[in-house]
Amino acid sequence: MDVSIIIVNYHTEDLILDAIRSIEERTVGIDCEIIIVDSAPTAESRSMLNLSGGSVPVRYMEMPENRGFGTANNVGFGVAKGKYYFCLNPDTILVNNAVKILFDYMDSHPKCGACGGNLYHEDMSRAISFRRILPGPLWEFSEGMKRHPEHLLFGRNSRFNHTSHPIKVGYITGADLMLRAELIKEIGGFAPEFFMYFEETDLCARIHRAGYDVVSVPQAKIIHLEGKSMGGETVNHNKMKYYAQSRVEYYRRNLSLGKAARAYRFHLRNLRKAASRGGLGGEISRVHLGMTLKALDCYPELKSLLFPSQS
8 A cells, every 4th residue: 555645524514525626636646545534423424424435535534623734634543554644634626636646755865854845825826835844942932023034034835835846844744744654663653642733743843853854845735724614703712722731732842941942932922912902803813822821831940931920
């Protein structure tokens, strides 16, 4: 088996059927399987996703409760037969033979531990496909400067590959992440501490530490109907809580305490500046700031370094 395509469902049955249809229509010249991991399944999801008879074999698995994107993918890894795992969001549609393109790149570059293609919005405008650097002090500083430092360093190719050749990146977004199976068996899959957000960033950081590259392969093209698998609320407090918690967990796991403190000083400065503004943007930033301060309780060493008077 060449590639195991793993798709996690959480009330996104209609989207997954479109994704599977695009896989069947666009994927040729490769032996692959689709594994659907259904989180907190319903009678409707069972009937819609327990598929058979298609050109690509589909294996349906259930998780009794929703334990997050990373943990659900890990369940898929546990039964996958492929030489490579391809984590594909339910809200994606393949534009071309992307699975084969990514497989060919991985197969011919043994030091590539993970790769992904270029992502596009529904109207084929360019979408965020990766970041060239991993989160840390520079990443947070760049966030506060509207990412101008990254534009200075990488030009147009800071978040989307405008070139015709692969480029090494910090991390690939989790929407289309192909992984070397033997490496994942060695270093472990997604960390279960991440319910949502930063799980792919953490995994890519561990892939780098293991001595492998993470690469953007622009010839692979995939539409990402971004946000449709998560709902479209303007301000979703649960998402903001998970984002704040996962950001803290990422820094706890991947940076020294000193570097994490430098990064968080930039992050808090950025949030306070944004929170001082009026309108909806200021309201969102104030909620985000509150969530961020609360999330620091999970990393007391960092909190005491940032707020010594409170320790």
